[in-house]
Amino acid sequence: MISGRVGLFFRTPGAWFGVLVLGLIVGLATVGPLVFSVDPHGFNLTVSQDLQAPGTAFWFGSDDLGRDLFLRCVHAARISLMVGSAAMLVALLIGCGIGLLSGYVGGWVDGILMRFVDVLMGLPMLMVLLIVQAIFKPGMESVILIIGVSGWMGIARLVRAETMSLRERNFVLVARARGLSEWRVALHHILPNAMRPVLVSAFLGIGHAILTESVLSFLGLGIQPPNVSWGGLLNNSLSFIREAPWMTLFPGGLIALTIFSLQLVGDGLRNSLEGDR
Amino acid sequence: MGTVLQVAGLRTHFQSAEHRITAVDGVSFEIAQNEVLGLVGESGSGKSITALSILKLLPSNGVSSADVMQFQGDSLLTASPQRLREIRGKEIGLIFQNPLAALNPVLTVGEQLLETLTLRGGLSKREAKEKAIALLDQVNIPDAARRLGDYPHQFSLGMCQRIVIALTLSLTPKLLIADEPTASLDVTVQAQVMALLKDLQRQHQMSMLLISHDLGVIAQNCDRVMVMYLGRIVEIGTPEDIFLTPKHPYTQALIRAIPATDPRQKQVFDALKGEIPSPLAIPSGCRFHTRCPMAEPRCRQEDPALRACGKAGHLAACVLAGGF
Numbered sequence: 229m230i231s232g233r234v235g236l237f238f239r240t241p242g243a244w245f246g247v248l249v250l251g252l253i254v255g256l257a258t259v260g261p262l263v264f265s266v267d268p269h270g271f272n273l274t275v276s277q278d279l280q281a282p283g284t285a286f287w288f289g290s291d292d293l294g295r296d297l298f299l300r301c302v303h304a305a306r307i308s309l310m311v312g313s314a315a316m317l318v319a320l321l322i323g324c325g326i327g328l329l330s331g332y333v334g335g336w337v338d339g340i341l342m343r344f345v346d347v348l349m350g351l352p353m354l355m356v357l358l359i360v361q362a363i364f365k366p367g368m369e370s371v372i373l374i375i376g377v378s379g380w381m382g383i384a385r386l387v388r389a390e391t392m393s394l395r396e397r398n399f400v401l402v403a404r405a406r407g408l409s410e411w412r413v414a415l416h417h418i419l420p421n422a423m424r425p426v427l428v429s430a431f432l433g434i435g436h437a438i439l440t441e442s443v444l445s446f447l448g449l450g451i452q453p454p455n456v457s458w459g460g461l462l463n464n465s466l467s468f469i470r471e472a473p474w475m476t477l478f479p480g481g482l483i484a485l486t487i488f489s490l491q492l493v494g495d496g497l498r499n500s501l502e503g504d505r
Numbered sequence: 506m507g508t509v510l511q512v513a514g515l516r517t518h519f520q521s522a523e524h525r526i527t528a529v530d531g532v533s534f535e536i537a538q539n540e541v542l543g544l545v546g547e548s549g550s551g552k553s554i555t556a557l558s559i560l561k562l563l564p565s566n567g568v569s570s571a572d573v574m575q576f577q578g579d580s581l582l583t584a585s586p587q588r589l590r591e592i593r594g595k596e597i598g599l600i601f602q603n604p605l606a607a608l609n610p611v612l613t614v615g616e617q618l619l620e621t622l623t624l625r626g627g628l629s630k631r632e633a634k635e636k637a638i639a640l641l642d643q644v645n646i647p648d649a650a651r652r653l654g655d656y657p658h659q660f661s662l663g664m665c666q667r668i669v670i671a672l673t674l675s676l677t678p679k680l681l682i683a684d685e686p687t688a689s690l691d692v693t694v695q696a697q698v699m700a701l702l703k704d705l706q707r708q709h710q711m712s713m714l715l716i717s718h719d720l721g722v723i724a725q726n727c728d729r730v731m732v733m734y735l736g737r738i739v740e741i742g743t744p745e746d747i748f749l750t751p752k753h754p755y756t757q758a759l760i761r762a763i764p765a766t767d768p769r770q771k772q773v774f775d776a777l778k779g780e781i782p783s784p785l786a787i788p789s790g791c792r793f794h795t796r797c798p799m800a801e802p803r804c805r806q807e808d809p810a811l812r813a814c815g816k817a818g819h820l821a822a823c824v825l826a827g828g829f
Contacts (some may be wrong), residue, residue: 334565396564398606402669405601406676407594407625416620420611436823 237500246492251488254488255283257305300461301478307457308483311372312438317385318376320430324419326380327387332395332414336458342388345381354443362451371450375440379433390422424501432494435487442483458483509680509712510536510559510597514572517551521566526784528554529569530736536680541706541713543727543744545720545759549781551736552716556682560593568602577679594625598678600702604666608657614641614668615653640671644701648708663694667777670702675787676711684716699726720763724748730819732756735781735792738811742819752814752821754797791823 239244330341357374364370394400395418403417404410438458444450445459453460461479469476517529529551536542537612544552552699558569559779574581576596581609584592588762593599600608609617615637622633634653641649644667657665673681679694686702687695691768703726706713721746725762730754732740740753751757782788788795794804806825811820 272707385652398601398603399609401557401562402599403599403609405562405593405599406621406672407590407592408620409590412620412624417609417612421609 237496238500240492240496242492243496246489246496249485250493253305253482253489254309256302257309260299260302260305270342297461297474297478300456301458301482304456304458304461304479305482305486307451307455308438308441308459308486311368311375311441311451312434312456314372315379315437315441316434317377318372319380319433320426321380323380323383324387324426324472325326327384328391328414328419328422330384331391332390332410332418335391336401338388339373341384345384348378349381357440358445358447358449366452368448368451368455368499375437375444379437379440383426383429383433386426387419387422390425391418394418395420410429425498428494428498428501429496431497432491435490435494438483438490439487507538508535508575509540509577510714511536511573511730512559512571512577513574515558515574516556516571517563517567517569519564519567524785527787528567528736528784530734530787532736532738534731534738534741536712538679538712539710540728541703541715541726543717543723543730544714544716544733545723545730547718547734547781549784550733552718552733553684554719555733556599556684556714556716559600559682560597561589562593562599581708587793594621594673594676594678596679598673598676598681600666600669600673600681600683600686602688604669604689605657605662607669608665608672610657613654613656614660617641618653618672618675621672625676636675640675643705644668644671646671653823663690663698666690666694666698667701668697670705674705674709677711679711681706681711681713682716683713685756686715687722688717688719691711695722703809716828720748720759732759735784735787737792739793739823740821741811742816742821746816746819750815750819752819752826753793754799754825755793756821758796801825 248494326341326345330338342480357378360374361370364374391414399411400417403413408417441450441457442459442462445457446463448463451460458479462483464474465476465479512535513533513758515529516527517524518527527588532551532555534542537547544555546552554567556561557563558565558571559574561569561581562616563569571582576592579588579592581589581592596640604798615634616638618640619630619633619803622636623630626633626636628636637653638649641652646652646664646667652660657668660668666689670686683702687698699722702713705711715723715727727744730742730744731738732753734755740747740751740756746752751760755777762777778798782792782795788805789810790805790807791797791800791802794800797804801824801826807824809822809824809826811822812826813819814821814826
């Protein structure tokens, strides 16, 4: 039996499966586009290759323009994973900053910031995203920013709660008694201690960000052609759902599988990071 | 010997939604250079709050005021936050009970020492590393250079307290406030840590405010002793005054409660009646009259101030003091 944190991680049900699947998807997304050197977005003018069912020629079938759906999915994985992670990173930065400030300073600063968070959490975020995306020029950067900026509130609340309990701990008091500045204490003594649950939550948040991106792309407001994400593939598949269901099934399945794996790995992380507390 | 710290009329209270709890109520004392001043009392008597009030590190709902709070001629009452930060660590050091909780669990011991030495001590990274090793050597941590990379939980409790001492003394403060420095340690380790602390105090010519509920630790290490009860100082004197001729009934009761180590000696524990009253309902008159074996009717009304009894410098706050 493997001991320690790694052991705790792999004793979580499904963690193996999660790592395996996620590793495969991330691996393909990273290496795939280099290995399969065919341009996935190029049209295939051989009409006979349009809407081919999955088989030996096209593993995932082909789309309405005769493009290999497997290659398209691999390329889309790259974009979906990147947008999801980058958006989460943005959310993590904002959430940690606001949460730390709110929890450490307290008082009216905390009051204002947390009411602001309440208001944001009360908004129907999808509507807001759609409106904002419709106003700005859609593109990768704007999608990342918008998903990040709309998704930091949960992290902020978590960091704030952790900060408030850590603030009362002796080592924080003693660090201040050594004359370290409030900034130093907050960033170097409190934040690292607050990170464990936050990292788990952020990891799970990647899944949510991928899903949000898919929804935006599905509605045509996310990543713009010729680049495509899983959500974009779904959007594209809509008109052919009867003749070519594989065009829906494969990207949709990949989204579901990725989010499921992220959950499993996230649970494992939670057990390994927080199990000994 | 000059006075390092002078405190007069220190009052600290905590404000909650419904209650105002007075934890320290008019405490005055002085610490001379090189002097070790002991502060004893039961849990809840306001010892730690006194210490935190001096450094202005009270929890956010704590408010303190004082008539005088002078540190080496500087008033701590009017000091700017920047000046206070300068004083913390470099001028007044704080050692807290439970050493494991006093170290940051996610930073290595080396990181915590280096941080203090570079940011507060003004040393370069390399000098700081050498100094850190020297400091750990000084507090008898074996294999100091290698252990800089270890986390607090990898050390024993006694070692942790020695690391905390190294950390606090790395800035060579003039005054050290040691709040129950040995309370959570084994008896043998307690003796080692206390000896080390005393040794370093002498070496660096520091003054020390030693807070403890362990009368043995106090008796062995202090030049003067204060006894605290419910936020007030009830008796001050030399260890001889306090332990041989205690004047306040509370001090007398504390001393009677020390267990004898000789099993043949029959001892009747004459523990104090009842518990320390809640600071929400402080008794009228003398605060101790509810538990005092010698209380007279007038103790319920009269609130005695500290006054000289017997030898010079021996003060007690009891209407009966001097009467025996």
